[in-house]
Amino acid sequence: KAGVTQTPRYLIKTRGQQVTLSCSPISGHRSVSWYQQTPGQGLQFLFEYFSETQRNKGNFPGRFSGRQFSNSRSEMNVSTLELGDSALYLCASSLALGPETQYFGPGTRLLVL
């Protein structure tokens, strides 16, 4: 079974630009969550999507947004990039049938210059 895939793996942007990251969950998984990992803050929850609806949201500004498509694939968008947005962005998928474990992708490393 293929794992969670994220594209692109690496990205360099400049301040003020916007970026879109993509996540393809494990086949059959209906829930997709996004996390930001930085050295200072660790792993922080961004949001979770289930059946194309945002079900949970973390404490991030409105510049961070996401969506989920009917095939469960998800994208997250960050507008007006700031230097502090440089991080590893991780996507995780789960069956969403209960407190299931989440399976993480390898992440997208974003560098904002």
Next chain:
Amino acid sequence: DQQVKQNSPSLSVQEGRISILNCDYTNSMFDYFLWYKKYPAEGPTFLISISSIKDKNEDGRFTVFLNKSAKHLSLHIVPSQPGDSAVYFCAAVANAGGTSYGKLTFGQGTILTVHP
């Protein structure tokens, strides 16, 4: 407000000995806990979990203990192997029986080094 804390940034252990990684939490609503292992340039990999209705869960060399009154959990690895060297994260879920189980709150991680 760090609701899940791993107070030891690093731990060094000899191969064959026991590794004990600790995690404390403050949110009484957490009712499901997980441990993840992470290698550089990879996403976290699930290791073991425990529901708040249990105090112990075992899977091979890995055992997780939960002390709800102390709001403390620990991961024991016996025996430790050099391949276990990685960053270990504990994570918690609140209201796991509802719709919040997609939201994990992570600790800062502990770097485990197992020496041959």
